[in-house]
Amino acid sequence: MLGAIEAGGTKFVCAVGDESGKILERFQVSTTVPEETIPWVIEFFKKYPIQAIGIGSFGPIDVNRESPTYGMITTTPKTAWRDFLFVDTFKEAFSVPVGFNTDVNAAALGESVLGAAKGLDSCLYITVGTGIGAGAIVQGELLQGWSHPEMGHILVRRHPNDEYKGKCPYHADCLEGLAAGPAIEERWGAQGIHLVERSEVWEMEGYYIAQALMQYILVLSPKKIILGGGVMNQKQVFTSIYKFLPELLNDYITLPKLSNYIVSPGLGDNAGITGSLLLAHRALLEAGLEK
């Protein structure tokens, strides 16, 4: 049995299951401070004979195994979680192998093995919600280099009708600063769910995401792009992306049919937790322990 944690900025989703993505039991707890949240998580897993744990975490985190701070949450604005020893905490509590990556890399893994990119050795998973983040599978492996990707903060050009200043505390009007949920709410004066009828909102949203996709495609050339997160529940955004992306690329490169290429998660809201189960399974295999 495998344990999985999808550690998000608002809640921790925990599950036990197996590497086929089957979830046997689930548990959820608010992300407050480690001293409160983590004991609940440990208590949940203690009930099961888990052989490994996979963690897909909000970030930034240190995923570089050669680093002294490997397995930690690093410079997050959620100060209570800064320097939290995520991997060590669970290794100590359970004495099992622990897989650790970003929440979006976990989701990308889930989608590539069991979801919309099943059978492909390359995909990009992007979440557009309270923040914007992305994970990628490149030639069958989770993309990692010096650190993990931070694709949500790339720069985009402003929509000509957009005078909103941007919400990112680091870059003001980067992609996340202009297109994540809180930016939509501040720009238009209402939460996205109350703006469904206002087509200009979703047209502009698609304009920004299409620009980001253009950059990602030119750099990574993924075989499939999966767009999840609360904002992407507004299917009008896909329509806007399908309109703007070809205008931007202007036939410079040939892509598959966009409605097959840029899609919703095949695993729905389970991409992250399923990917975390797969991270657990990989950790088990790496440790040389049969499941």
Added chain:
Amino acid sequence: MLGAIEAGGTKFVCAVGDESGKILERFQVSTTVPEETIPWVIEFFKKYPIQAIGIGSFGPIDVNRESPTYGMITTTPKTAWRDFLFVDTFKEAFSVPVGFNTDVNAAALGESVLGAAKGLDSCLYITVGTGIGAGAIVQGELLQGWSHPEMGHILVRRHPNDEYKGKCPYHADCLEGLAAGPAIEERWGAQGIHLVERSEVWEMEGYYIAQALMQYILVLSPKKIILGGGVMNQKQVFTSIYKFLPELLNDYITLPKLSNYIVSPGLGDNAGITGSLLLAHRALLEAGLEK
């Protein structure tokens, strides 16, 4: 003995050598039309007992082995070369394994194995010259997905003092349209080599390249960035990049010391041809033929 071709838009550089990067003989011919250029190249290699050929080519090219047009130059503006069967031509002429990738991916491979990124499993090689292109090594492998990267065409924001319209026939003011050699020449009315004393030229150049590097870093997180090509011979551009990049990233992510992280090619002008030798060696190994 291995054969290598660095197929550029103005010249073909050919060499015979080995996988240590040792070059025994070199040959160079202008890139005119395939009927003229290719026979010279074949004649050069016929003099040597080559066991494999590696080709690093200008593009776009088809590098997807499952594609019916694998091994061809595709939608290049150099119309005489469109649909040229690069791999097939050399397989037929020499009956040896042929490795095939973009010129910049070849250079990235050369730099990662024998150059400035030696010992690292990740790097990004960017050339800024008549065009702008980039190749990347991710977890030890050449980055490839649906196709090869086309990073030179990402969008950047305009410098506030720049009124130049941009030179890219597809995207007007993308990175290549604003920062490649021909754009510098058209904007400032003289070739780069005659603008050495004008610091505003190189400051603006660094402004655009720093923006591009920001995007590449956020997406790929390379362990080393290598900047080659004629424009980068103006070392002032590095100074401008080291100034603008930290302003743009604004401490959002931690990077190595920039002067160690963003560097000139360790192999100098030989990055591409050396990488092509390595492509040949990989093709040989893949074919199961000992060298």
